[in-house]
Amino acid sequence: MKNKTLIIIVIIAATAAALSLGIYQKRTHQINASLLQIEQLMYERPDSAWKILQHMPSISQLRKEEQALHALLFTQAQYKNYIPVKSDSLLRIAEAYYRTSSDSLHKAWTLFYLAQYYRDSNEKEKALSYFQQANIASRNIENNQFKFLLNLHWAGLLTNEDAHEKGIEKYQTANKYAILLKDTLKQLNLYEKWGWCHLINGEYDLADSLFNVGLTxxxxxxxxxxxxYLLNYLSLTAREKKDYKRALELVNRSLSLAKDSTELYPLWGNKGEILLEMNQYDSAHFYLSKDTRDYDPYF
Known part of the structure; x- marks a missing residue:
């Protein structure tokens, strides 16, 4: 009788363990499937990816591998939806896992977003270090999308830190990957930033060339x-070269295309500055005063 009771207890325990294991495996499979779905959505529908992430289980309830991917995707979704990233705590979870993982792509993305975070936090040296680490991590992966973004953002930081030549090299590398991607909008974004880099460095002909390629x-x-945007940048280079007639023509073309105030403010400012340099003070005052955000009447 005792043996039968023992056997029944063992069977019940084994059944319960099997059921628990089955439930756990099913839950794990569902979480992994959800994370993969989010990752696939991220590039074309980042807003949908963000919404799904809001309904995921708490990160503390996940396994380490799932925690790392969740942390990375959560941060990625924030950047893609223009939501400020106020802490590196999630990225640190991802970094701790991927540092020793064979998953080079997710490791590279994690390091890239850490670079973004420290750049935005004005910790430039850390940001440059993480861009370099992301570049090393990505050497053996074939992902033109990642390599384009890495070099584009790295170039922007380098040029802001007065490392002009190194920044230009990164823009050239980013251009190579933009061409491979055959993504026109990425190329336009690149030519805008690359041309601006030459503009602020006083290389007006090079800036003109890139802006015109972008316009074409x-x-x-x-x-x-x-x-x-490109017409306004061309207007700025014309203004710097003191070709005020062309500068006005270009900014007026730009103004005819702009629709809301956020687009119009810099155009009004540029036109006001052009007219100011032409000593047309009343007209300059009219356009400069349109930007009410920080207008100084004494100016």
């Missing part, structure tokens, strides 16, 4: 959303 490329897009 923009003509092949459906919405031509970059036209107004």
């Amino acid at each position: 490329l923009s003509a092949t897009t459906k919405d031509r959303i970059y036209d107004k």
